Amino acid sequence: MCSASLKNRWRLYKMNYSKRNLLALIIALLSSSFIITIFSVFAGNTPLGELMTGYQSAAHYPFSLQNLMNLFFFIGLGQIWVRWLSSHEENVFLNMSGFLPEDETTVLSTDSEIDAIRSNVNNITIRADAFLPDLINTCSIQYLKSHTVSDTISVLNSALDLHIHRLELRYSLLRYIIWAIPTFGFIGTVIGISDALSKLDIIKFMGAHLDKVAQFRALTMDLGFAFGTTIVALVHTAILVFLIHLVQKQEEEALNNSARYVLNNFINRLSSK
Incomplete structure (x- = not known):
């Protein structure tokens, strides 16, 4: 049912989740390190650099709370990439399948036809737990056992x-x-406010002008750290949530389309015995 060229194209989409997750983690670590280095070198003393990396306020830079959030953000992006790649490959399985008859007249009436479909799926696909191959394989096994359409639908x-x-x-x-x-x-907000209050010396604050300036500078730096971490966290989270929504929707649509394909081109062509 599928040609040799189609088989070779299928094998280009071999999926190994453990290796892919490891690759995503390595890329995330390298990317976050690169971005942090760029901000530190070229914008460390600017308000933006301080906001994104905590270059001036961190006691032991680059081990700052902002950089920890940056690291988690890039790890999240890596995981989203893994999920997007998976959803893309599920759609490739669906668009390139050719596993099932798609004309309007074919009826699957013999066990040999069902077994040929199942063997074809197992021979061509490397990743048998992908949506479409798994659904076809599961429904084929059930029908070969029971020869009952209702049982096959239940298994689906x-x-x-x-x-x-x-x-x-x-x-x-x-x-x-x-x-x-x-x-x-x-x-970070709690720590920043706490540090700001702990460093506030009322005697100096009420004293000479230079003491007031020093107090205000320390106070504003700690408060800037406090609210800066919240801003960075909210921006990172908003981006991740938006991307997760898009990718998860794509994966769920791939699952629904695979189920519809099996229902229309396999189950609806079965004959009850």
């Missing part, structure tokens, strides 16, 4: 539930990241 629904649950689990790290970044921002 169960497989869809499992895939939905698996999708939710794959976003668990991203959900932790979008929780952790605002938490770091809030911690």
